Amino acid sequence: xxxxxxxxxxxxxxxxxxxxxxxxxxxxxxxxxxxxxxxxxxxxxxxxxxxxxxxxxxxxxxxxxxxxxxxxxxxxxxxxxxxxxxxxxxxxxxxxxxxxxxxxxxxxxxxxxxxxxxxxxxxxxxxxxxxxxxxxxxxxxxxxxxxxxxxxxxxxxxxxxxxxxxxxxxxxxxxxxxxxxxxxxxxxxxxxxxxxxxx
Numbered sequence: 001x002x003x004x005x006x007x008x009x010x011x012x013x014x015x016x017x018x019x020x021x022x023x024x025x026x027x028x029x030x031x032x033x034x035x036x037x038x039x040x041x042x043x044x045x046x047x048x049x050x051x052x053x054x055x056x057x058x059x060x061x062x063x064x065x066x067x068x069x070x071x072x073x074x075x076x077x078x079x080x081x082x083x084x085x086x087x088x089x090x091x092x093x094x095x096x097x098x099x100x101x102x103x104x105x106x107x108x109x110x111x112x113x114x115x116x117x118x119x120x121x122x123x124x125x126x127x128x129x130x131x132x133x134x135x136x137x138x139x140x141x142x143x144x145x146x147x148x149x150x151x152x153x154x155x156x157x158x159x160x161x162x163x164x165x166x167x168x169x170x171x172x173x174x175x176x177x178x179x180x181x182x183x184x185x186x187x188x189x190x191x192x193x194x195x196x197x198x199x
Contacts, residue, residue, distance in 0.1 A: 026147065028093040028139035032132065036103035044116050045196040051102050064186060068128045070135030071096045072170050076146055078155040086155035088162075091146035095139040099128045116198045119191065127187030131177055138173045142166060 039054050041047035057064040076091040101124060104117050146166075151158040184190050 026091070026143065028095055028136075028143045030095045030097065030136060030139060032097045034099045034101060036101055038105050039102045040105045042109055042113070042199070043196075044113055044194045044198040047104060047113075047117065048194045048196060051194075055102070057100060065102055065192070066124050066128050066187075067100050068131035068135070069096075069098045069100070070132070070138070070173065072135075072139065072142070074142060074146065074166055078159045080155050081150070083152075084154065085150060085152045086158040087151070088146050088149040091143065091149075093139050093143040093146065095135055097132045097135045099125070099132055101125060101128065110199060112198045116195060120194045123191030124187055127184065127190050127192050130180060134173055134176055134180075138170060142169060145169075 037054055037056055039047055039050040041050045051065050052063055055063050055065055057067040059067075073094045074092065077089040078086050079089050081087055101121065104121075106114065109117075146162075149162070151162075153161070181187075184192075186192070
C-alpha cells in the first residue's frame with residue numbers, strides 16, 4: 001500500500017548542466033520507523049477479522065493491513081552567477097518513511113497459527129519495504145540532482161522550474177507504488193494474506 005497518487009515526468013528534461021567539481025555530495029537525511037497496531041485471535045480467521053477491524057489504514061473506502069508513508073522535504077539556496085545564470089547551494093533533502101504493520105498479541109495460539117502468522121507478516125513487511133525503498137531511491141535521486149546544480153537561467157526562472165521538477169519527481173514515485181500494488185494486489189500475490197484454515 002502506498003501513500004501518493006501518480007503523475008509522470010522526466011526530471012532530466014528540466015535539469016541542465018551539473019558542476020564538474022568532484023566533491024562528495026551530501027546524502028539525504030532519512031528517518032525510518034515501523035509503527036504497529038495490535039491484533040488478536042486464536043485462529044487465522046479470527047486474526048484476519050481483527051486486522052480488518054483494528055487497522056488504522058483506511059483509504060478510498062477500503063481497509064488495508066499495512067501502509068508506507070513517505071514524506072519529503074527539500075530546501076536549497078539559489079545563488080546568481082557572474083554569467084547571469086544561477087546555481088544551487090546548501091541543498092538538503094529529508095525523507096520521513098514510516099511503515100505501519102499489525103502486531104499479533106500472542107498467547108495460546110497453536111503452532112500452526114503462529115507459523116502462518118509469521119509467514120504472513122514476513123510477506124507483508126517485505127512488500128511494504130519495497131515502498132520504503134522506493135522512497136529512499138527518490139530521496140537519493142533528489143539529492144544527486146540538486147547537488148551543485150547550475151543553470152543558464154536567472155534564479156527566479158530556475159527556481160520555478162526546479163521546484164516544479166522536484167514536486168513532479170516526488171509525485172512520480174506514486175506511479176511506481178501504484179503499479180506495484182496493482183501488479184501484486186497490494187502484496188497478496190507475494191504472500192501477504194492470511195490463509196483462514198489454521199486453528
